[in-house]
Amino acid sequence: MVTLYHWEPNANSGKPMLALAEKGVEYESHYLDLLKFDQHRSEYLRINPDGTIPAMVHGDRVLTESTPMMEYIDAAFPGPPLRPSDPGQRWRMRWWMRFFDSYFGPSLSMIGWSVFVGPAVRQRDPAELKAAIERIPLESRRIAWRKAMYNEFSEQELAESRRRVAFATDLLEQHLSRYRWICGEQYTLGDVNGFNLGYALPLSQPERCNDQRTPYIMEWLRKIYERPATRATWAKGRTQLAARVSMLERPAAAARPMNP
Numbered sequence: 001m002v003t004l005y006h007w008e009p010n011a012n013s014g015k016p017m018l019a020l021a022e023k024g025v026e027y028e029s030h031y032l033d034l035l036k037f038d039q040h041r042s043e044y045l046r047i048n049p050d051g052t053i054p055a056m057v058h059g060d061r062v063l064t065e066s067t068p069m070m071e072y073i074d075a076a077f078p079g080p081p082l083r084p085s086d087p088g089q090r091w092r093m094r095w096w097m098r099f100f101d102s103y104f105g106p107s108l109s110m111i112g113w114s115v116f117v118g119p120a121v122r123q124r125d126p127a128e129l130k131a132a133i134e135r136i137p138l139e140s141r142r143i144a145w146r147k148a149m150y151n152e153f154s155e156q157e158l159a160e161s162r163r164r165v166a167f168a169t170d171l172l173e174q175h176l177s178r179y180r181w182i183c184g185e186q187y188t189l190g191d192v193n194g195f196n197l198g199y200a201l202p203l204s205q206p207e208r209c210n211d212q213r214t215p216y217i218m219e220w221l222r223k224i225y226e227r228p229a230t231r232a233t234w235a236k237g238r239t240q241l242a243a244r245v246s247m248l249e250r251p252a253a254a255a256r257p258m259n260p
């Protein structure tokens with residue numbers, strides 16, 4: 001029996017959601033609304049004292065950290081393997097997962113928190129926001145929330161994040177011009193990881209990620225979006241954040257001119 005505590009299929013929560021769907025594992029879903037600070041409530045802190053999502057409970061195990069959680073899912077359940085057995089391909093998958101998690105993801109996340117999360121909560125009662133910050137267990141998350149709520153990301157750090165996103169997008173495009181999937185020939189957790197982080201790139205970075213400039217990324221995103229597990233997972237989204245995925249629908253074939 002698996003219970004998953006998650007937010008939208010997006011970034012970290014979407015990783016185990018999509019991995020479980022690919023493996024065909026049913027799970028009990030507990031949706032936590034990040035913008036209502038559900039993740040800092042005492043009921044959830046009893047599961048994950050760090051107050052971050054996702055968290056997964058399997059039997060008597062509580063698993064946190066979305067990327068190792070996906071590896072656990074792949075190892076613990078039957079279903080199609082989501083990690084290559086070839087050592088070189090596995091190294092390549094892990095190389096990219098590390099790059100996604102430690103470089104690309106945090107930069108995109110900072111931009112997302114400054115343009116989406118901050119504005120989404122900023123209008124609320126200041127006393128409510130102050131109390132919400134005080135309840136956050138991890139200092140690093142308190143800092144991120146404070147900056148988002150009070151619009152305190154500096155121009156310098158945002159510029160550095162934009163530079164990193166540009167660099168990472170170009171590197172991914174180059175990689176996908178040589179390899180069909182992240183590890184090479186097989187759809188793996190590396191693709192699950194990258195899709196969660198990047199599915200909205202064509203919308204959030206339209207001048208960097210589009211059919212002309214990054215055709216390989218666009219094709220890769222569309223192929224992943226067309227998988228039944230991805231469709232089913234994104235259908236669980238409740239907000240506009242997850243609804244952005246629909247921009248990966250392939251453009252309808254141009255209407256044929258009628259025969260004269």
Ligand SMILES: N[C@@H](CCC(=O)N[C@@H](CS)C(=O)NCC(=O)O)C(=O)O
Pocket residue numbers: 011012013034039051052053054064065066067136141144
């Ligand atoms: N490294 C962790 C990061 C988890 C994390 O920070 N998740 C974000 C949501 S994407 C979160 O819980 N934020 C809650 C908060 O900052 O209050 C993972 O991969 O699971």
